Amino acid sequence: MQSYEENLATLCTVLQRHVAAEVIVDEDTMLASDLGIDSAELMEVLLEVEDEFDISIPLNILPNVYTVKDLIAEVEKLLGTAR
């Protein structure tokens, strides 16, 4: 089972692939605004998150997901590793 820190690192790696090098992604990064990518690309990112963690993200949770931390919480719920 992956630890929170490991999951965070994995997620940040996925996100970092889509953003400019100077944008530093951490757990407080706002997904919709701090990454500098539009909503269409954001959906592509989510697809990669699904593949990376081998989960299926129910898209109706999105309105309540603001930060990287929020997304990890959802990922962990889906993985059954929520603390």
Added chain:
Amino acid sequence: MIVTATPTEHKLKRRFADFATLSEALDYAAKGETGCNFYSGTGQLLSVLPYAELREQAQAIAYRLHNIGLKRGDRVALVAETHPDFQRFFFACQYAGVVPVPVPPPLQLGGGHEYTGHLRRLLSDSQARICLGPSEYGAFIAEAAEGLHLQFIGSADAFSHFAATPVALQPLEAGELAHLQYTSGSTRFPRGVMITQRAVMSNLSCTVEHLQMTPKDRAVSWLPFYHDMGLVGLVLAPVVSQMSVDYVGTREFAMRPRQWLVRMSESKATISFGPPFGYELCARRLRKEDAEMLDLSAWRVAGVGAETIRPEPLSRFAEVLAPCGFDRRAFLPCYGLAESSLAVSFAPLNQGLESEWVDAKHLSEAQQAVPIDNKLPGSQPSRCNQFVNCGKPLPGHQVVVRDESGVELPERHCGSVFVRGPSVMSGYFGDSAHHPEVLSQDGWLDTGDVGYCVNGDIMITGRKKDLIIINGRNIWPQDLEYLAEQQPEVRPGDASAFSVPGAGGHEQAVVVIQCRESDIEKRRDIVKRIDRAIHAELGIDCIVDLVPLHTLIRTSSGKLSRFRTRDDFIDRTRWGQSSQMLAAG
């Protein structure tokens, strides 16, 4: 039990939209075997809703709507997810004599809070008595409806607890509303477009006739049900022509655009529509090995509309998918707006995209579209504009182009596009009802679009209204300005929003803000806050440009001129001159 999708062909004799009302159309469709099918983002068949079942279930809900005491013509807001419950409740309203109001579900990542504000404005403007939506959005709906005294809010499941004691139903009649369409207007100042049964049936029968529908047709759609193209074009048109249709959710499409093509291929579907960005997204995300597995040879109508049509991305789509049997002649450009039910004009069928190049200088200076043969040597592409032919107005509809003083212009002269005909709305609902400048007494609708005619065909060149369209969505500058003005450092009237041509010909939103703050850190913080607010509420990238006081340009009457502020922005930043455009946000 193995669930199978509804068939494409069946024994019932096809009737093509020759019904007086939507309920009458469903009564007939229910005699056959066709219906709607809902697929997951990974291609799993989730639910099947034959029209026969839809009618039965809609009538049971109609009894409940009647029994809880709704009055004729009351509005019922439906949070429109791509789910069979939408069809059930939409048609229940038709049978019960009440008016469905499709409203969007929350779509933006992290946009929950902004969404409730938007939904609240829609509920309040439409004076909805009921708001129904998926249970997972229960908290948003409850917050949005707080204090509005709705009779019921909640999920379809919760609603099913009301008694369904049969009563004699009196469905909506031809002269009554079919639905209230809220795609028009801004999220801050929504406008409910009133569409009667007669108007929508007229639009549907013209559309079905133009598409030369046959009993072998089948449609696929990922378009949202609350949008006029998704609703009228891909929910109602299938019902009035007894055609089976396969749905993929809008967000599922955004995540896995290839699913559109997979569905087309597996269903051997013949008809689908989308905004240009949908085709572009698909082509961009397609992998080579996907293309090898697809068979798109049955696809005969690939409708394109809802935003300005640029030919290149569509050509790319056709090129990438030609090996799968996609025929570029399937492209069907169309022009329309919610205020005219959906469609105003279609290009001829099986013709594909037809466009022309016109002299850009002449167009902007003399408002005349002088064609240029782009194959001639020496013609500079930067001095030309390319426009796609959107075809002739629907039968029974008229389109004219007028100048600013209302005088009708000859062909190839650019001006405001006006439409008159049976599909045009009866007006806006409620507070926004009085808009004589939009709909004249003699029935002419000012579309807000600018264009010209050639041999009676419509060419759209731009917009008179300051509307910004990004990824097929209407973004109103007022909304961007409002969000900027919510910051304590920004005074009302100190923000001006517009769009400029961005990378790849897309529109790039810009908001220019006059600001007294001189501290660099504080300025950066203001920009960040506004950027976040725009992302949360509208989900778009917007350039936030802080400028000194007195930079925004006002008209002689003191009103902000977005148009001139835009020109100033382009000059000031040398927009588009360097190869690298300013980074958004």
